[in-house]
Structure formats: structure tokens, C-alpha cells
Amino acid sequence: MKQNYLIAFNSILNKEITRFTRIWVQTLVPPAITMSLYFVIFGNLIGSRVGQMDGFSYMAFIVPGLIMMSVITNSYSNVASSFYSAKFQGNIEELLVSPVPTYIIIAGYVGGGVARGVLVGFIVTCVSLFFVPLQIHSVLVIVTTLLLTSILFALAGLLNAIFAKSFDDISIIPTFILTPLTYLGGVFYSTSLLPPVWETISHANPIIYMVSAFRNGFLGIENIPLFYSFAVIIGFIAVLYTLVYRLISKGVGLRS
Amino acid sequence: MTLALEITGLQKTYSGGVQAVKDINLTVAKGDFYALLGPNGAGKSTTIGVMSSLVNKTAGQVKIFGYDIDTDLEAAKSHIGLVPQEFNFNPFEKIENIIVNQAGYYGVPRKEALVRCEALLKQLELWDKRHEAARNLSGGMKRRLMIARALVHNPQLLILDEPTAGVDIELRRTMWEFLQRKNEQGITIILTTHYLEEAEMLCRNIGIIDKGLLIENTSMKTLLSKLNSESYLLDVNSQLIKPELDGYSCRLLDDHTLEVDVAKGRGLNSLFAQLAAMNIQVQGIRNKENRLEALFMDIVEQGRGKQA
Incomplete structure (x- = not known):
């Protein structure tokens, strides 16, 4: 990477991290509160009656999924709202007029999304310690899944922002697609509990693979083989990156 | 003669079918202070948009200091500083961050960017406001912020699209002096403005665009000699x-x-x-x-x- 590009990447990343930390009450506190409620209600109150799930207490079972849910939501919404705001306010032109290659623009914004996703994941993990002891099966699997998932959803948020023409457009996808997929992505249940037909259908949901891989990292159990999960996530990243790269290079939604 | 800008056969038709630029051929010499005038909707901002790669052209060729924007876009971009008509910074960002980040996009290391930022903010009398969010600035200060941002990477060609719109006369004169100094230091400046006394006072050469065509391109002296x-x-x-x-x-x-x-x-x-x-x-x-x-x-x- 040329030195200039590295400086440009750091500038975008620095701007993005400054942005979400400046408004930490809106970006970092809500997931901690929401997940605390999930831990109390689903983990403690309901979970105590559910019993064991795949050999673990229900609380221990849902922790990886809830962390992953926070990571997905935050990496997505960080990039979607930041990039769309830059379009809306016009300051995306600061980047468009400068000699920053498209892949650096993408890397900078995705880096910002990953930073927020990872930070929120860390905060939620800390919150979970109040409810259940932390179990770690493989740090490498946890870190790899965390990074790949946040990269994937940061790219998805970027794609959303490129096409968005209003602030409504960046809330429609999270509300009507992302949240349902997350809830149906095995966060609160093992897909092995589903009837065979629904279990097969649920494999079309990409979040299943991320939750499964993440749970493997913490608990050592999985609904889907790890290699297969990583292959699917990387495949989605490749498709989204190609799409976003072409759109930004052509100036779709950015240049007239 | 080294050319700062060379536009050949430029055309731009927007997706709605509006032909904003029909056929513009224009050269601006290195070191010039050039006025690009025209009524509202004449095609000035579109032409500037193409030069700074904010607008995709339909046809034609644009070269910045010899670098073709079709083949050497990054080199062309690195020579340009743009002060657009509308405020286009993040209003919630601190002034110092806006300028230092912009320098970073051009590959200027942070340490060097901070030094340049200080010099520019002092010259433009914004140094005391460096830790303020941009939205807290007055209209004139916002204009000066955009000039500082456009200059932080030491461009060779500064393009100003109505830089003094809505600025009071005292501040306008301060900005004129600042721009004249920059021009004397060797920066080529292209200026669009509706204040014609501004163009007359600052610019050596002038182009007039109307309905997407360049209808006049001459020196200010020659143009004024046409007065009867x-x-x-x-x-x-x-x-x-x-x-x-x-x-x-x-x-x-x-x-x-x-x-x-x-x-x-x-x-x-x-x-x-x-x-x-x-x-x-x-x-x-x-x-x-x-x-x-x-x-x-x-x-x-x-x-x-x-x-x-």
C-alpha cells in the first residue's frame, strides 16, 4: 500500500471513530442497556425455566448470539448512517475530490464499522459477565468470526447508504430485513430444534452461519461446520465488496 | 506556456435530459487569476464539477496541469483545491479535524497537517475557533473554513465557486487580499462570482458561459476596452x-x-x-x-x- 493511501485510510478511520465516540450516548450505551434486558429477561427469568440447550445453560447458550446480534446491528448502522449523512450533508465531496482510491474509501468506512462493532461486542461481553461466567473455547475462532461478521455487515450498511435517498431508507433494511434475520438466526435457539424443513430453509439465512461459528468459539458447539460457516461469510464479503466497489467507482448515488 | 487547465469539447447532459454544457473549449495558463462568469444555470458549476470529478462528463477531455482526468485522475485531483458554492463540511466536526482529515486524504502526514492547519487558520483568522464545531461558525467564517480546507494540501489550482456569496464587504475585501497573495505565490485561481466588481478587481482573464457555451474568453483589459x-x-x-x-x-x-x-x-x-x-x-x-x-x-x- 502506498504511504499516501495509508495516511488517507487512517484519516477516514480516525474520522469515523471520532464520530461514533463523540456521540457515545447514542452509539455505545443503548446496546449495553438492550442486551442487559435480554440477559435479565431471556437469560435469567425465562432461561431458568427453559433448562439446558445443546448441553449448556440457556443463559450461556444465548450469550454468543446476543454479542453477535450487537456486532451485526452496530457495524451495519454505523456505516449506513455515517456514509448517508456524509452524502446528505455534502461532505462526501471531501473524499470524492481528493485522490483517494475507491478501495481506501471502502476500507476506511468499513474500518469504522468494524471498530464500533468490535467495541460494542466487547461492551456486551463485559455486561454478560454480570450474569454468566465467560467460557472461551477458541480465541482465534471468536476473533475471526467477529472481524468477518463486522466487515460483512459494514459492507452491507455501505451498500444501503449508497442507494439511500432519505434517512428513512437507512432504517427500512435494519427494521424489515436485518432484525428478523437476526432473530431467526439461531440467537435464542438451536436450529437442531427446528423441524427438518425449517432447519433446511434457515440455512438460507446468512446470520445462522455467523452465530454458529461464534458459538463454536465460545462454547465449542456448532449447528454448521466451522469451515462451511467461514466460507459462506467470506463469500458474502466478496460479493458485497465487488458490488460496493463498482457502485462507488461509477459514482452511483454520489456523482451526477 | 504551461497550462493549468485545458478543456476540449466538454459536454454534459444530465440523466433528466438537461444539457448543462454543450461544447466548452477553455484553457487557463499556469499562474492566471481567471474569472468564469455567467448567469444562473449557465453551466459554470457543472464545468467546475467535471474538473473536480464531482460530475461525470458526457463527452470531451479535461486536463489539469497536463493530467487527463480520464487516465490520470489521481494526479489531476492532487493538483486541485475546490471551494464549492454550498457549505459541504460536517457541521458537527471540529474545524481543526475537518482540515487535518482533508490533508490526510491527500497523503499529508498528521504532524505536517497540523502545522499547515495552524498557518492557514491564523491567516484566515479562524485559529481561535479551531476547537469549535463547524456549525457554530458565522457564514463568513464557514466560507473561510472552506478556503482553508481547499488549500491545506498545497494545490496548484484553486477553484472557487462563488466564494464571497453572502459575505459582508469588509470580509470580502479581506478575502480578496488573501486570494491575491495566494495568486502571487504562484497558485492558479479560477473564480466564479456574481459580484462583477470582484472579477474586475481580481482577475486577469475572463470567460463568460451562457447556456452551456463559452461565449467570451479574453483578457480583462481587452474586454473592458470594448466599452463604448x-x-x-x-x-x-x-x-x-x-x-x-x-x-x-x-x-x-x-x-x-x-x-x-x-x-x-x-x-x-x-x-x-x-x-x-x-x-x-x-x-x-x-x-x-x-x-x-x-x-x-x-x-x-x-x-x-x-x-x-
Whole structure:
């Protein structure tokens, strides 16, 4: 990477991290509160009656999924709202007029999304310690899944922002697609509990693979083989990156 | 002659079918202070948008210091500093961060960017505001912020799209002096403005765009020499009745104000001599209108006549 590009990447990343930390009450506190409620209600109150799930207490079972849910939501919404705001306010032109290659623009914004996703994941993990002891099966699997998932959803948020023409457009996808997929992505249940037909259908949901891989990292159990999960996530990243790269290079939604 | 800008056969048709630029051929020499004038919707901002790669052109070629924006876009971009018409910074971001980040996009290391940021903010009298969010600045300060941002990577070509719109006259003059200094330091400047006295005062060469065509491209001196006459307003001390002046046509605007048309080459000595002979004391004299304004209107109207 040329030195200039590295400086440009750091500038975008620095701007993005400054942005979400400046408004930490809106970006970092809500997931901690929401997940605390999930831990109390689903983990403690309901979970105590559910019993064991795949050999673990229900609380221990849902922790990886809830962390992953926070990571997905935050990496997505960080990039979607930041990039769309830059379009809306016009300051995306600061980047468009400068000699920053498209892949650096993408890397900078995705880096910002990953930073927020990872930070929120860390905060939620800390919150979970109040409810259940932390179990770690493989740090490498946890870190790899965390990074790949946040990269994937940061790219998805970027794609959303490129096409968005209003602030409504960046809330429609999270509300009507992302949240349902997350809830149906095995966060609160093992897909092995589903009837065979629904279990097969649920494999079309990409979040299943991320939750499964993440749970493997913490608990050592999985609904889907790890290699297969990583292959699917990387495949989605490749498709989204190609799409976003072409759109930004052509100036779709950015240049007239 | 080294060219800062070379535009050949530029055309731009927007997706809705509006042809904003029909065929523009334009060169601006290195070191020039060039005015790009035209009525609203003439195609000035579109042309600037293409130069700075904010607008995709339909046809034509644009070179910045010899770098073609189709083949050497990054090199072309690195030579340009753009001050757009609309405020386009993040209003919640601190001023210092806006400038330092912008420098970073051009590959300027943070340490060096901070030094340049300090120098520019001091020159533009914004240093005390460096930790403020941009939204807290006044209109004039926001304009100066955009100039500082455009200069932080030391561009060779500075493009200003109506930089003094809505700025009070005192601040406008301060900005003129600043831009003149930058031009003297070797930066080529292209300026669009609706304040024609601004163009007359600052620019050596001028282009006039109307309806997507460049209808005039010449030096300011040559353009102003096309004036056939100028009108002056004379404030006089005594109550007037319309005087008969040999070689000058005049009109009485009120008891103490006389409007006089002075033909090209006629001079003012004879006018003052005749008024003195009539015991009329001239207290003050000023141009009725900006001379470039009259020419501008003539050229645009002639251009439209030809196109029709």
C-alpha cells in the first residue's frame, strides 16, 4: 500500500471513530442497556425455566448470539448512517475530490464499522459477565468470526447508504430485513430444534452461519461446520465488496 | 506556456435530459487569476464539477496541469483545491479535524497537517475557533473554513465557486487580499462570482458561459476596452437645473445629482471645465454601475441573439 493511501485510510478511520465516540450516548450505551434486558429477561427469568440447550445453560447458550446480534446491528448502522449523512450533508465531496482510491474509501468506512462493532461486542461481553461466567473455547475462532461478521455487515450498511435517498431508507433494511434475520438466526435457539424443513430453509439465512461459528468459539458447539460457516461469510464479503466497489467507482448515488 | 487547465469539447447532459454544457473549449495558463462568469444555470458549476470529478462528463477531455482526468485522475485531483458554492463540511466536526482529515486524504502526514492547519487558520483568522464545531461558525467564517480546507494540501489550482456569496464587504475585501497573495505565490485561481466588481478587481482573464457555451474568453483589459461609454454620477453642491454640456449627454436625477455619459476616449477634463464655468462645484463622482456589469449584460444578450 502506498504511504499516501495509508495516511488517507487512517484519516477516514480516525474520522469515523471520532464520530461514533463523540456521540457515545447514542452509539455505545443503548446496546449495553438492550442486551442487559435480554440477559435479565431471556437469560435469567425465562432461561431458568427453559433448562439446558445443546448441553449448556440457556443463559450461556444465548450469550454468543446476543454479542453477535450487537456486532451485526452496530457495524451495519454505523456505516449506513455515517456514509448517508456524509452524502446528505455534502461532505462526501471531501473524499470524492481528493485522490483517494475507491478501495481506501471502502476500507476506511468499513474500518469504522468494524471498530464500533468490535467495541460494542466487547461492551456486551463485559455486561454478560454480570450474569454468566465467560467460557472461551477458541480465541482465534471468536476473533475471526467477529472481524468477518463486522466487515460483512459494514459492507452491507455501505451498500444501503449508497442507494439511500432519505434517512428513512437507512432504517427500512435494519427494521424489515436485518432484525428478523437476526432473530431467526439461531440467537435464542438451536436450529437442531427446528423441524427438518425449517432447519433446511434457515440455512438460507446468512446470520445462522455467523452465530454458529461464534458459538463454536465460545462454547465449542456448532449447528454448521466451522469451515462451511467461514466460507459462506467470506463469500458474502466478496460479493458485497465487488458490488460496493463498482457502485462507488461509477459514482452511483454520489456523482451526477 | 504551461497550462493549468485545458478543456476540449466538454459536454454534459444530465440523466433528466438537461444539457448543462454543450461544447466548452477553455484553457487557463499556469499562474492566471481567471474569472468564469455567467448567469444562473449557465453551466459554470457543472464545468467546475467535471474538473473536480464531482460530475461525470458526457463527452470531451479535461486536463489539469497536463493530467487527463480520464487516465490520470489521481494526479489531476492532487493538483486541485475546490471551494464549492454550498457549505459541504460536517457541521458537527471540529474545524481543526475537518482540515487535518482533508490533508490526510491527500497523503499529508498528521504532524505536517497540523502545522499547515495552524498557518492557514491564523491567516484566515479562524485559529481561535479551531476547537469549535463547524456549525457554530458565522457564514463568513464557514466560507473561510472552506478556503482553508481547499488549500491545506498545497494545490496548484484553486477553484472557487462563488466564494464571497453572502459575505459582508469588509470580509470580502479581506478575502480578496488573501486570494491575491495566494495568486502571487504562484497558485492558479479560477473564480466564479456574481459580484462583477470582484472579477474586475481580481482577475486577469475572463470567460463568460451562457447556456452551456463559452461565449467570451479574453483578457480583462481587452474586454473592458470594448466599452463604448461609461456613466458617472456627480454629486454637486448647488441646486441644479439641467446644464447644457458640449460633448456629453447628461440627465438630472435630483437637485444635487447629475448623471453624465462619457464616450470612450472623451476624458473628464472638459466636463469639469464646463461645470466649473457654470459655477457648479463637483463634490463627488462615482461610476453609475460596474463597468464589467454593463459589458457582461451586452455580451450575454448578443450571445443569446446569435444562438437564437
